[in-house]
Amino acid sequence: NSFLKISGIKKSFGSGENRTEVLRGIDFEVAKGEFCVLLGPSGSGKSTLLNIIGGIDSPDSGYISIDGEKTGDMDEKTLTRYRRKHLGYVFQMYNLIPNLNVKENVEVGAYLSDNPFDVDDLLKTLGLYEHRHKLPNQLSGGQQQRTSIGRAIVKNPDILLCDEPTGALDYNTSKEILKLIEDVNQKYGNTIIMVTHNDAIKNMADRTVKLRDGMIRRNIVNENKISAV
Numbered sequence: 001n002s003f004l005k006i007s008g009i010k011k012s013f014g015s016g017e018n019r020t021e022v023l024r025g026i027d028f029e030v031a032k033g034e035f036c037v038l039l040g041p042s043g044s045g046k047s048t049l050l051n052i053i054g055g056i057d058s059p060d061s062g063y064i065s066i067d068g069e070k071t072g073d074m075d076e077k078t079l080t081r082y083r084r085k086h087l088g089y090v091f092q093m094y095n096l097i098p099n100l101n102v103k104e105n106v107e108v109g110a111y112l113s114d115n116p117f118d119v120d121d122l123l124k125t126l127g128l129y130e131h132r133h134k135l136p137n138q139l140s141g142g143q144q145q146r147t148s149i150g151r152a153i154v155k156n157p158d159i160l161l162c163d164e165p166t167g168a169l170d171y172n173t174s175k176e177i178l179k180l181i182e183d184v185n186q187k188y189g190n191t192i193i194m195v196t197h198n199d200a201i202k203n204m205a206d207r208t209v210k211l212r213d214g215m216i217r218r219n220i221v222n223e224n225k226i227s228a229v
């Protein structure tokens with residue numbers, strides 16, 4: 001009885017001659033609190049799968065169930081509510097609100113949730129407390145991504161979905177951000193699904209799912225990590 005179940009997911013784009021089957025039957029399960037990483041070459045369907053898990057896109061067949069509830073069975077309004085309250089999203093681009101400072105951007109996330117974390121505590125965990133009055137354009141890329149992680153995690157989401165969160169950052173900053181996401185996972189225990197190309201992730205993840213051509217090539221549990229918890 002897994003927390004997150006991905007079952008028989010298929011997805012195509014286009015029609016007729018231009019129809020491409022991007023996901024060709026994806027099945028795997030993720031336990032509560034697990035840090036799961038999706039790897040695979042560009043075009044293998046990672047973002048599409050993440051969007052389907054996050055209820056942003058819908059599959060042609062198959063289903064996603066979260067804590068026993070199929071997201072496909074929810075009506076539009078219930079799904080939107082569910083997404084706002086229980087899912088957190090971190091993208092490659094930070095999408096911060098430019099005229100709100102760091103603290104206010106994080107508060108936007110808190111406002112959406114029924115049981116948010118304390119904003120100041122979280123800002124301290126993220127190393128942003130001393131920068132809380134700055135606007136996004138006064139921050140480095142890494143600080144902007146920390147703020148975007150803050151906005152997503154402050155909701156205390158059931159699942160944090162991250163799509164290439166280090167894609168726009170240099171090597172060292174990327175490593176810092178991955179470490180920070182690992183710390184968040186260990187400290188708060190939220191389930192995390194992350195798409196990344198970054199190799200530094202290998203020892204941090206509990207589970208690594210590798211896609212190729214819309215199929216799962218590997219689904220590896222990191223035993224060392226599990227036994228360390």
Ligand code: ADP
Nearest residue numbers: 013014022040041042043044045046047048049
């Ligand atoms: P990845 O994240 O692994 O790079 P994506 O899921 O972004 O892969 O894309 C997989 C394939 O699906 C690509 O060939 C991409 O062009 C195509 N694709 C993704 N989204 C759409 C869309 N909304 N419309 C048409 N094609 C799409």
Ligand code: ADP
Nearest residue numbers: 013041042043044046047048051163164167195
């Ligand atoms: P990545 O490969 O890093 O995930 P892409 O540029 O392939 O980034 O895709 C970014 C987003 O754009 C995806 O989430 C997908 O939904 C959308 N997308 C990708 N390819 C297409 C396409 N051919 N047509 C429409 N939307 C697309």
